[in-house]
Amino acid sequence: MGRWLVTGTTGQLGGAVAELSQDLDFEIFCPTRSEMDLSDPDAIRASMAAQNLDGVINCAAYTAVDKAESDAEIAHAVNGTAPAILAEECARRSIPIIHVSTDYVFDGTKQAPYDEDDPVNPLGIYGMTKLAGENAIRATGVQHAIVRTAWLLDPKGRNFLTTMLRLGGERDELQIVSDQVGNPTSVGDLAQAVLTIAQQLRDKSGTWHFVNQGEASWFELAAYIFKQAEKFGVRAPQLTPIPTTSYPTPARRPANSRLATRKLARDFGIEAQSWQHAVDSILEEHFR
Numbered sequence: 001m002g003r004w005l006v007t008g009t010t011g012q013l014g015g016a017v018a019e020l021s022q023d024l025d026f027e028i029f030c031p032t033r034s035e036m037d038l039s040d041p042d043a044i045r046a047s048m049a050a051q052n053l054d055g056v057i058n059c060a061a062y063t064a065v066d067k068a069e070s071d072a073e074i075a076h077a078v079n080g081t082a083p084a085i086l087a088e089e090c091a092r093r094s095i096p097i098i099h100v101s102t103d104y105v106f107d108g109t110k111q112a113p114y115d116e117d118d119p120v121n122p123l124g125i126y127g128m129t130k131l132a133g134e135n136a137i138r139a140t141g142v143q144h145a146i147v148r149t150a151w152l153l154d155p156k157g158r159n160f161l162t163t164m165l166r167l168g169g170e171r172d173e174l175q176i177v178s179d180q181v182g183n184p185t186s187v188g189d190l191a192q193a194v195l196t197i198a199q200q201l202r203d204k205s206g207t208w209h210f211v212n213q214g215e216a217s218w219f220e221l222a223a224y225i226f227k228q229a230e231k232f233g234v235r236a237p238q239l240t241p242i243p244t245t246s247y248p249t250p251a252r253r254p255a256n257s258r259l260a261t262r263k264l265a266r267d268f269g270i271e272a273q274s275w276q277h278a279v280d281s282i283l284e285e286h287f288r
């Protein structure tokens with residue numbers, strides 16, 4: 001597969017991609033923020049100039065959804081402009097870019113899982129800047145795979161599973177929204193899918209959705225996490241389902257975050273496991 005630039009390797013997905021690539025025929029170049037600040041277009045160009053590359057996997061992003069509402073400039077630089085610069089550089093070299101995006105490009109009003117070509121309409125700054133990144137990549141004409149995912153869970157890092165376990169240890173009761181539904185997704189499973197896409201892209205270009213199978217509300221996900229965590233000696237807090245209106249946040253979030261994955265199955269033969277199996281494995285690793 002040659003030598004690939006992987007961004008965001010200090011984060012959840014980038015870290016998993018870097019780890020998995022060791023077992024494959026991938027040589028990776030993973031600059032950290034100090035070596036390649038993605039909010040600085042010249043730093044991106046300079047860092048790439050010194051490298052002989054066969055492709056780029058962009059796992060870096062500004063992911064603080066609420067903070068983005070008051071930090072739009074930086075969020076746009078990292079999520080909108082940086083993918084544009086990376087894609088321009090890839091186009092110039094005729095190498096592909098694999099880019100990761102989000103369910104938050106949708107407004108959540110569809111009454112079924114979202115397909116890749118459904119209309120987008122982000123509700124907040126994070127989603128708007130991620131959409132800008134997608135569109136900038138498409139506009140360069142570079143060969144690309146935009147992989148939209150959602151609700152990432154991992155044994156470490158900052159995500160809903162680790163947040164629940166931490167808050168559960170601090171409080172006797174947690175109130176969790178039950179009117180936002182989505183597909184909880186394992187970072188490790190996504191990393192595997194991203195590397196499969198990189199290996200099997202050939203002449204394909206486009207947008208694909210990857211999430212674990214099955215759906216849940218945040219409340220149902222929290223309930224499952226605590227039920228399974230009991231095996232590891234965790235005492236579950238009392239969980240109370242609440243409507244989004246009772247949990248005010250700076251950013252609005254889609255009520256329906258579900259993504260349809262049949263296109264990925266059709267084009268790459270990738271079939272995801274259920275989110276429940278994924279959560280079981282993540283808890284095993286978290287408590288190991």
Ligand SMILES: NC(=O)C1=CN([C@@H]2O[C@H](COP(=O)(O)OP(=O)(O)OC[C@H]3O[C@@H](n4cnc5c(N)ncnc54)[C@H](OP(=O)(O)O)[C@@H]3O)[C@@H](O)[C@H]2O)C=CC1
Nearest residue numbers: 008010011012013033037038039060061063149150151152
């Ligand atoms: N987390 C989720 O639930 C979801 C995530 N996604 C998307 O998946 C991808 C991976 O997300 P995830 O792994 O959770 O993200 P993390 O927040 O775990 O990691 C983000 C990474 O981006 C890097 N980064 C941020 N800003 C800069 C910058 N200015 N210069 C250089 N590097 C920077 C971070 O570096 P540093 O350590 O230096 O901060 C870190 O390595 C992203 O594209 C995200 O939008 C999509 C749907 C759901």
Ligand SMILES: Cc1cn([C@H]2C[C@H](O)[C@@H](COP(=O)(O)OP(=O)(O)O[C@H]3O[C@@H](C)C(=O)[C@@H](O)[C@H]3O)O2)c(=O)[nH]c1=O
Nearest residue numbers: 063065102103104150151152159160175176177218247
């Ligand atoms: C901590 C907590 C959260 N919630 C709600 C808030 C929110 O609606 C939901 C999830 O909280 P989070 O902060 O994990 O959600 P959020 O950071 O919005 O997660 C999103 O991250 C970005 C990067 C994405 O791309 C999305 O796919 C999605 O994974 O749970 C509660 O109801 N009670 C709680 O105690």
Ligand SMILES: [Mg+2]
Nearest residue numbers: 063064065159
């Ligand atoms: Mg978050």
